[in-house]
Amino acid sequence: MRLGWLADRWPPRLPSKGDLLAGPSVALVLIPQSLAYAELAGVPPERGLYTAAAAPAIAAISGSSRYLQSGPVALTSLLAMGALAPLMATGTAEYAAHAALLAVLVGIVRVLLGLLRGGALSYLMSQPVLAGFTVGAAILIVASQVPTLLGVPSDADNPLTAAWHAVLTPAGWQPGPIVLGIATIAILLGGRKLHALFPGALIATVLGVLVATAGFGGPQVGAIPAGLPLPSLDLPWPAVGSLVLPAVVIALVGFAEPAAIARRYAAQENETWNPNREFFGQGVANLASGLMTGYPVGGSFSRTALNKLSGATSRWSAVLTGGWVLALLPLAPLLSGLPTAVLAGLVIAAAVSLVEVRPFREYWRLSLPQFGVAVPTLLATLLLAPRMERAVLLGVGLAIAVHLWRELRVDVERWLEDDTLHLRPRGVLYFGSAPDAERQIRAALNESPEIHQLVLHLDGIGRLDVTGVLALRNLLDRLALDGVDVHLDHVAPNAQRLVDRVLR
Numbered sequence: 001m002r003l004g005w006l007a008d009r010w011p012p013r014l015p016s017k018g019d020l021l022a023g024p025s026v027a028l029v030l031i032p033q034s035l036a037y038a039e040l041a042g043v044p045p046e047r048g049l050y051t052a053a054a055a056p057a058i059a060a061i062s063g064s065s066r067y068l069q070s071g072p073v074a075l076t077s078l079l080a081m082g083a084l085a086p087l088m089a090t091g092t093a094e095y096a097a098h099a100a101l102l103a104v105l106v107g108i109v110r111v112l113l114g115l116l117r118g119g120a121l122s123y124l125m126s127q128p129v130l131a132g133f134t135v136g137a138a139i140l141i142v143a144s145q146v147p148t149l150l151g152v153p154s155d156a157d158n159p160l161t162a163a164w165h166a167v168l169t170p171a172g173w174q175p176g177p178i179v180l181g182i183a184t185i186a187i188l189l190g191g192r193k194l195h196a197l198f199p200g201a202l203i204a205t206v207l208g209v210l211v212a213t214a215g216f217g218g219p220q221v222g223a224i225p226a227g228l229p230l231p232s233l234d235l236p237w238p239a240v241g242s243l244v245l246p247a248v249v250i251a252l253v254g255f256a257e258p259a260a261i262a263r264r265y266a267a268q269e270n271e272t273w274n275p276n277r278e279f280f281g282q283g284v285a286n287l288a289s290g291l292m293t294g295y296p297v298g299g300s301f302s303r304t305a306l307n308k309l310s311g312a313t314s315r316w317s318a319v320l321t322g323g324w325v326l327a328l329l330p331l332a333p334l335l336s337g338l339p340t341a342v343l344a345g346l347v348i349a350a351a352v353s354l355v356e357v358r359p360f361r362e363y364w365r366l367s368l369p370q371f372g373v374a375v376p377t378l379l380a381t382l383l384l385a386p387r388m389e390r391a392v393l394l395g396v397g398l399a400i401a402v403h404l405w406r407e408l409r410v411d412v413e414r415w416l417e418d419d420t421l422h423l424r425p426r427g428v429l430y431f432g433s434a435p436d437a438e439r440q441i442r443a444a445l446n447e448s449p450e451i452h453q454l455v456l457h458l459d460g461i462g463r464l465d466v467t468g469v470l471a472l473r474n475l476l477d478r479l480a481l482d483g484v485d486v487h488l489d490h491v492a493p494n495a496q497r498l499v500d501r502v503l504r
Contacts, residue, residue, distance in 0.1 A: 015316035015317070016311070016314065018317070019312050019320060020320065021311050022306075022312035022317040023323065023324055024321075025310045026069055026303050026306055026307050026310070026321045027320075027321045027328070028199065028202045028324075029199070030071055030072075030303060030321060030325060031049065031052065031205075031325060031328065032201045032204070032335075033201060033300075033303075034048035035048050035335065036346040036347045037077040037347065038072065038077075038295075039340065039344075040078060040144060040347055041077035041080045041295050042084065043099050046225055047100075047295060048295075050229065050293055051071060051297055053322055053325040054292040055070045055072075055285040056071050056285075056318045056322035057318060057321070057322035058285045058288040059281050059282060060315035060318035060322075061319065062281040062284045063262070063281025064262060064274040064275075065258075065266065065315075067261075068262050068265070068278075069304045070258065070281075070285050070318070071297050071303070072297060074141050074347060075134065075138075075141075075298065077295070078137050078140060078144070078388070079253065084102065085157060085386045086157070086386060087239075087242065094236070097236050098236055099296075101236055101237070101243060102246065102247055102290070102295065102296055103287070104235065104290035106247045106250050106251045106283075109247055109248055111283035113283070114281075117276050118276070118279060119275025119279055121252060126399035127359070127370075128363055128370045128373040128377070128399065129373060129377050129398075131356070132373070132374040132378035133253065133377050133378070133388070133391060134256075134356075135355055135357075136382050136391065137354070137381060137388065139382060140382065141159075141348075141354075142348050142351050143163035144159035144163070146163035147163065148177065148340050148341060149181040150166045150172070150178060151177040151341070152173060158386065159385060159386075176218040176339075177339065177340070180208060180339050180341040180345070182345070184342050184344075184345025187204045188345070188346065188349035197309055197310065205335070207342075208339050208342035209338055212337040212338065213337065218340070219340045219341075220338060220340060221335060221336055221343070224335055224336045225332075225333070226329060226331075227330065229293050232291065249392050257300075258282055258299025262278050282297075302350060372402070373395060373398045373399050377395030377398065380395065407428050407432060408433050408436060409427060410425050410429060410433045410440065411425070411426045412424070412437065412441060416448060416451075419450065419453060420451065420453040421444065421453070423441060423455070423456050425437055425441075425458070426460035427461070427462065429463070430464070430467060430468050431467035431468070434471040437471065441475055442475070451484060452484060453486075453487070454484055454485070454486045455486075456487070457490055464499070
């Protein structure tokens with residue numbers, strides 16, 4: 001990978017008026033979201049702010065998209081919680097240190113993938129796997145916030161179990177958090193319908209602080225220290241072995257969001273998207289977040305859309321977003337009284353947008369095998385929580401199994417013209433599918449014993465290897481002994497040499 005692109009593209013021209021407006025606009029949304037996603041990830045609230053200050057500018061400088069806004073996001077936060085919660089108690093200093101180490105490991109994986117030109121992996125991740133996992137994760141995200149929304153504490157590992165327990169204990173429900181949480185969701189979802197630039201997160205946060213000042217009795221964020229910690233390598237390095245697999249899963253699965261965002265806006269602007277550079281940029285952003293005691297980050301659909309609609313024209317907007325968060329950190333203690341029900345509402349409103357039923361309908365209509373990959377992945381995500389990386393591995397395994405099952409099948413079209421039998425195999429004819437192709441061809445020959453000529457059309461074969469050609473030769477040798485004249489038709493150019501050497 002050519003590393004000169006950093007010097008080629010940064011710094012860009014001076015920021016435009018749109019960049020100057022978009023930067024603070026996104027920052028005012030990012031600050032309350034970072035507190036909410038920190039809660040979801042299980043880290044102290046200030047760690048979300050540190051992540052929000054470190055990631056956007058670094059990702060913008062080193063990434064490929066001029067609109068992408070990186071930082072704390074719901075899906076990556078849930079993945080981080082799923083990786084760390086089985087190992088230790090959430091909210092502790094030990095947990096936060098391991099979250100920072102996880103961010104560093106995710107960063108290393110993505111940087112390596114970028115440098116080794118692994119961007120193609122962003123295209124190879126099966127869409128049914130991603131669809132199933134994303135919807136399952138969104139359901140878990142919503143479920144994880146139900147106890148906070150109802151004011152019922154829960155220590156269950158699986159968010160579904162925690163939500164079910166909270167719903168079944170109405171005696172512990174607190175009216176204050178319920179009203180605040182529902183009001184927050186209504187402000188955010190209703191505001192989106194009014195206008196894309198409606199500052200719902202900011203309004204909900206300000207109202208939440210005012211309500212708390214007026215004597216709200218529900219749980220609050222708690223003390224938030226001012227300032228930004230210095231970069232540190234004092235991390236629990238002995239835990240690397242237990243976090244490598246989750247880091248790889250987060251690096252790959254979590255990359256689906258920024259990749260989709262960057263590709264979408266690059267297509268709108270008729271620009272070229274560089275997945276290798278985006279892997280590198282997201283990797284460096286995670287390294288920065290981890291070294292600043294943050295946790296893993298990704299790309300935000302909502303903040304990127306807000307960034308574009310606010311008038312952003314270059315990566316300066318994301319740099320300014322991080323700068324504004326950094327500048328406002330001394331004021332962070334003002335948010336210590338923010339009710340956690342408001343954070344729950346922010347998370348739920350963001351997660352609802354991840355629930356898409358349309359892909360499942362399409363898989364059902366177009367490909368039942370792919371539907372059979374998406375649904376089990378979704379169910380596994382729900383049932384295996386918080387170890388959601390296992391659901392991803394299961395989904396990938398199912399996708400590979402479906403692919404191999406398809407590759408093992410060859411459909412043979414047949415028709416008779418007088419005493420001539422025509423056969424057209426369709427599929428990939430290789431060592432795995434040769435037995436099935438041979439069986440079908442033999443069956444066709446047995447059904448037409450009176451033929452004197454066979455025409456074998458090879459234009460339906462996508463790939464042909466030595467084993468497949470040898471299987472055909474065995475059949476042709478038998479037909480020659482029976483006095484049947486065989487003709488090969490439409491041999492693909494890439495298989496012509498092999499066919500000529502083996503069959504002619």
